[in-house]
Amino acid sequence: MVTSDPNSSQSVEQLDLRYVYRTGRKPPLRPSIRTWHWGVIALIIAGVVIWLAREPIASIGILAPKLPEQSVLLRQLDTVLETEQTQITAAQQSANTPIAALENTLEVSATTPDHRPPGSRLVSPTLPLDELVRELGLDMDLAYQLVISIPPVTSSPTRLTQREEHVPALSNRASAEPVLNKTETTTEKKTEKIGxxxxxxxxxxxxxxxxxxxxxxxxxxxxxxxxxxxxxxxxxxxxxxxxxxxxxxxxxxxxxxxxxxxxxxxxxxxxxxxxxxxxRQFDIVERKIEGTILSSLYSDGLQAGLDETVLYKLTRIFRWQIDFTRDLQKGDRFAVIVNEQHLDGQKVSNGPIQAAAFNVKGKPYQALLHVGPSGVGRYYTPSGESLESVFLRSPLRFSRVTSHFSNNRYHPVLKKWRAHKGVDYGAPRGEPVMATAAGKVVQMGTKGAYGRLVTLQHGKTYQTVYAHLSRVAKGLRKSTSVKQGQVIGFVGSSGLATGPHLHYEFRVNGQHRNPLTVKLPRSSSIARKEKNAFSHKAKLWTARLETLSTKSVQ
Ligand SMILES: [Zn+2]
CATH class of the missing domain: 3.10.450.350 (Nuclear Transport Factor 2; Chain: A,)
Known part of the structure; x- marks a missing residue:
């Protein structure tokens, strides 16, 4: 409903405020007239103004300014068209406009032509978009982009002039945000949105x-x-x-x-x-992060700017060389080069670690990513040797050796001196136990002092034994194949044990060997065919990591 109170046609007044702001003109102030006639007139005007405000394409053709204003308006129109062109070019250059960035921008009013000011050029808003565009002589793609990219406020100033001519009263509202009131709701019904x-x-x-x-x-x-x-x-x-x-x-x-x-x-x-x-394509942004160990890799890594996922990947890459729970000392250093993946200037993911280096107790370690012909990326030393060993050093994620391999030790339960043909790792009950290498289950069950155990066969030569388990992993059967790192059971104290721990044995051709010192077979190095290409790349990466070994510890 519209009354003679000027406050009830707020949206109209606000639209005019925008105009006043843009051209720096003072609005004519008029007293409110309290007759119902004014209400009807205001309603019609509101309809016209909203129609004009919401139709950038059609309004390009509407030009009926007074002569003194004409040159100013043409200049303004040029600026607007220029801005639009920039937006269009930007939008066309990349199909990179994310959906979220697209805004509802165009509404075509279905108000009858009777309310239009004289001298304006009318393009029927009921035309389909492509015909409308043809009518205006615009390119179709351009039109779509216009629909996408022109916010209503930035469009043609000529339209704003029209608005001024037809709206008598202005309020002092500072906000340009349209407020939905009854006047607008009435007009809304006549407006067909195409946004x-x-x-x-x-x-x-x-x-x-x-x-x-x-x-x-x-x-x-x-x-x-x-x-x-x-x-x-x-x-x-x-x-x-x-x-x-x-x-x-x-x-x-x-x-x-x-x-x-x-x-x-x-x-x-x-x-x-x-x-x-x-x-779309990710933009790759290379980033090098360096740090020195002061308390732990975790806290110092975060401090240096690595995030948790990169830190995790880093420990995985060097898991065959470095025991991160024991080996790192204060003053040890690390460097990581990651190829971050960006979209629209925003980091989407860390991407793979391209190269990484550690300096642990003065001993350097380097890892360089190489993607083989199969598309699988693996890490190699600069000389092309695989970092991956066929065997993990430890079957537990966090391990603490409580009893070493020995040919003669005092047994705490038996109270006798006897050989200890494996390594004991102290760990809480239920801690997952991993297969140290890919293999096949050859023995599973309970066996005297060993308690619940699993024995794996790796190729013809190697066997590993995991004993004192509280339970075996679900689905594991005799002759099941397991992968390296696969959980095969959980730490317990079954058999002859004083507390929960894992007894781990390593056998080479049936002979017990010390799992901590035995020379473990490595995975295959870079293929001969790819060696040259890799060596070339490796030189570049090692140079980038070089600062690490030359920089002095602070
Ligand atoms: Zn033991």
Whole structure:
């Protein structure tokens, strides 16, 4: 409802405030007239103003300024068109506009032409977007970008002039934000919105269902599915990954974020559509992070700028060389080069560690990533040897040796001197026990002093034994194949044991060997064919890591 009170047509007044702000003009102040006539007039004016304010494309053609203002307006229009062109170019250069960045920007009013000011050029707002664009002599792509990129406030100043001519009263409201009041609600009914709308994809949603919800002709979804690339829209992943531009029942355009690096774009061309996947690429940003151990790798790593996932990867890379729970000392140093993956200037992921180095008690370790022909990346020393050993040093993530391998030791339970043919690791009950190498279960069950045990066979030569387990991992059977690092059981104190610990044995051709000192076989080094390429790359990376060994400890 509209009354003669000027406060009730706030939105109109605010729109004018924007104009006043832009041109620096003072509005004419008028007293309020308390007759119902004014109300009707205000309503009509509000309709005209909102129509003008919401239609950037059509308004480009509306030019009816007074002569003294004309040159100023033309200059302003040029600036606006220039800005728009910049936005368009930016948007076209990359298909990188993320869905979230697209805003609802264009509304075309369906107000009847009767309210339009004289001298304006009318382009029917009921025309489909492409015809409207043709009418205005614009490029179709450009038009889509205009729809995407022009915020309503930045568009043509000529429109604002029109507004001034027709609106008599202005309030002193400072905010340019439109406030929904009754006047606006009334006008809203006459306004047909065509803006990008975000549609949330529910679990198991189809395009047909979504179109139905939005009031778009659902047969369009079927039409799309038969087009080239159409099947890309068949399985939609749930979430806010869909943006739709439509007019009434007609779909004008659609953007679906297929995954982080791929959009599927649909555009209407006449009676049909074009479905196009738009691929994006990560920007790779190389970053080198160095640090010195003062308290622990964890805290000093975070301090230096490594995040937890990189720290974890780092310990995995060197797990065959360095025991991170015991070996590091104050003053030891590390350096990591990561290839961060960025999108739109934002870090999306850390990417792989490209190269890393440690200096532990004066001993240098280096690891360089090399991606083999199979596409699998592995780490090698600068001379091309694999960092990976066939065997892990320890079957526990965090280990503490409580009893060493010896040919003669005093047994705490038996109270006798006898050989200890393995290593005891103290660990809390239930701690997972890992297979130190890929192999096959050859023995499983309970065996006297060993308690519950698992024996693995690795190739023909090697055997490992894991004893005193509280239980064996689920699904493990005799002759099951296991991978390196796979959990095969849990620490316990079954058999002859004073407390929970793991008894670990390492046998080479049936002979017991000290697991801590035995020379462990390495995984294969870089293939001969790739050796040259790798050596070249390795030189560059080692140079980048070099500072580590020459820099003095602070
Ligand atoms: Zn033992």
């Amino acid at each position: 990008w709308r975000q549609a949330t994809i529910e679990d198991g949603d189809t395009l047909t269902a979504i179109f139905k919800r939005l009031g778009i002709n659902p047969t369009t979804a079927i039409q799309l599915s038969h087009l080239p690339n159409g099947p890309l829209l068949n399985q939609l992943r749930p979430g806010p990954h869909l943006e739709v531009l439509f007019r009434g029942k007609i779909l004008e355009a659609l953007r679906y974020q297929h995954n982080q690096l791929r959009f599927v774009e649909v555009k209407r061309t006449g009676n049909t559509y074009v479905v196009q996947p738009i691929e």
